[in-house]
Each structure stands twice: as structure tokens, then as C-alpha cells.
């Protein structure tokens with residue numbers, strides 16, 4: 001087992017379609033002990049039964065709150081005294097921001113998207129640092145190709161993912177001396193809650209099937225298998241990387 005005895009904190013399980021849920025199951029199968037978090041009561045109701053099915057603990061954590069982030073780390077300090085793995089699978093922009101012209105982006109909409117989708121990864125690592133330093137630990141976040149190329153309607157989320165990917169590089173450089181590795185997976189489009197109501201999503205899925213080298217879309221489980229690699233000792237020499245799990249779509253020019 002690749003993660004025997006490892007202690008893992010996973011943020012971003014909303015339901016059984018979440019990428020974070022596939023990662024949680026994969027980590028559990030490989031011997032990890034888990035804590036899952038939720039933001040808000042509606043999500044708590046969905047996460048509790050899922051967590052129970054893999055013997056994971058559940059804690060509240062809205063990543064806009066420094067106090068809630070601190071409380072999670074204090075709980076981990078008491079429970080485990082250490083943290084080996086942190087998975088950040090969180091993104092949010094107001095839905096009005098995910099349609100129409102980029103010029104309709106508001107100051108508040110920009111701040112919210114960047115706070116929840118990019119800054120929170122830095123905030124979590126700042127709070128987790130004492131628990132993770134000096135023990136070959138790893139953190140992983142989820143990105144999308146909209147960070148580097150333009151996709152219709154992705155708008156301010158593309159800007160937030162660009163900030164997130166740059167954060168991965170700066171965090172990797174800053175935390176490497178403490179033996180903490182920092183990486184991202186840039187996943188292809190997947191029908192999760194984060195895709196519900198997104199205009200033109202089906203069109204994007206079929207374009208990937210048509211043009212990607214593998215001529216299909218990727219699954220949550222395929223993302224989770226790569227997450228396992230990046231968070232395990234198999235990737236002990238890998239940090240600061242944005243690793244594409246997208247059926248090869250990103251390498252095609254036309």
C-alpha cells in the first residue's frame with residue numbers, strides 16, 4: 001500500500017461525484033487515515049454518510065475563514081500531532097461571473113473567486129505548516145486548462161486558476177526546504193457539481209472526445225490515481241508541477 005499510515009486532510013467533497021471523493025477513496029484504499037471537511041449545512045448532510053463509509057472524520061471548514069482553518073489544524077494537532085497529505089479540491093465564483101463578457105467581472109466577484117479558489121491554498125498551507133514540515137509531506141490542488149488558455153464562460157475562474165498555478169510554484173520553492181512537496185493536477189472537464197448549469201459544458205465534453213489524443217473524457221478515478229502518485233513516495237522528486245490528466249487534450253494545437 002502506497003499511503004500506509006499516512007494522515008490526510010481532504011477539502012472539497014460535496015457529493016459522490018466530487019473529484020475529492022474519488023481521491024479520498026483512493027487514499028483510503030492505499031492505507032491512509034482521513035479527515036474530510038465541508039462548508040455549510042447542505043454539504044454536511046451529503047459528506048457525513050460518505051465519510052462514515054470510509055471511516056473518515058468530518059470537520060467544518062469554509063476556506064474564507066482563517067478561524068475555521070485554524071480550528072481544523074488545531075483539531076489535527078490534537079488528534080494526530082502531524083499531517084502528511086493535504087488535498088485542496090475547492091473552487092468558487094459567483095454564477096453571474098461564469099457567463100457573458102469578461103468586462104462584466106465585478107471587483108467583488110474577482111475578490112471572491114481569487115480568495116476561495118487560489119488564496120485558500122496558501123492560507124491552508126500557512127496554517128498546516130507546523131504539522132507538515134520535516135516529514136516528506138505533500139500538498140495537491142486541482143486546476144483547469146482555463147488557467148493558460150481561454151475557454152468560453154470560464155472567465156474569472158481562469159484568472160483564479162492562473163493565480164493558483166503560480167502559487168503552486170512559489171509554494172514549492174518556499175516549502176521545499178521543509179521537505180513539503182506542492183503540486184497541481186490540471187484535470188480535463190468532468191460532470192460534477194462544479195459543472196452543473198455551466199453553459200456549453202456538453203459541447204466541451206464532446207469537443208474533447210473528438211480532439212483529445214485518447215478520444216474520450218477522463219474520469220474522477222483517473223484523476224485520483226494521478227493524485228495518489230503525486231502524493232506518494234513514487235513522486236518524491238516532483239514538486240512545483242502542474243500535471244495534466246486530460247486525455248492529452250492540452251498538447252493538441254489544432
Ligand code: NAD
Nearest residue numbers: 012013014018019039062063090091142189190192193194
Ligand atoms: P465539486 O463541486 O464537487 O467540488 C468543489 C468543492 O468546492 C465543493 O465541495 C464545495 O463545497 C467546495 N467549496 C466551494 N466554496 C467553498 C468554501 N468557501 N470553503 C470550502 N469549500 C468550498 O466539483 P469538482 O469538479 O470536484 O471540483 C473540485 C476541483 O476540481 C475544483 O478546484 C475545480 O476547479 C477543479 N476542476 C474541476 C473540473 C471539472 O470539470 N469538474 C476540471 C478541472 C478542475
Ligand code: IMJ
Nearest residue numbers: 091092093094095098144151153154189194198
Ligand atoms: C466552469 C465554468 C465555465 C466553464 C467551465 C467550467 N468549463 C469547465 C468548468 C469549461 C471544465 C468546471 N471547472 C473546471 C471549474 O473549475 C468550475 C468552477 C466553478 C463552478 C461553479 C458553478 C456553480 C457556481 N459557481 C461555480 N464556481 C466555480 O455558482
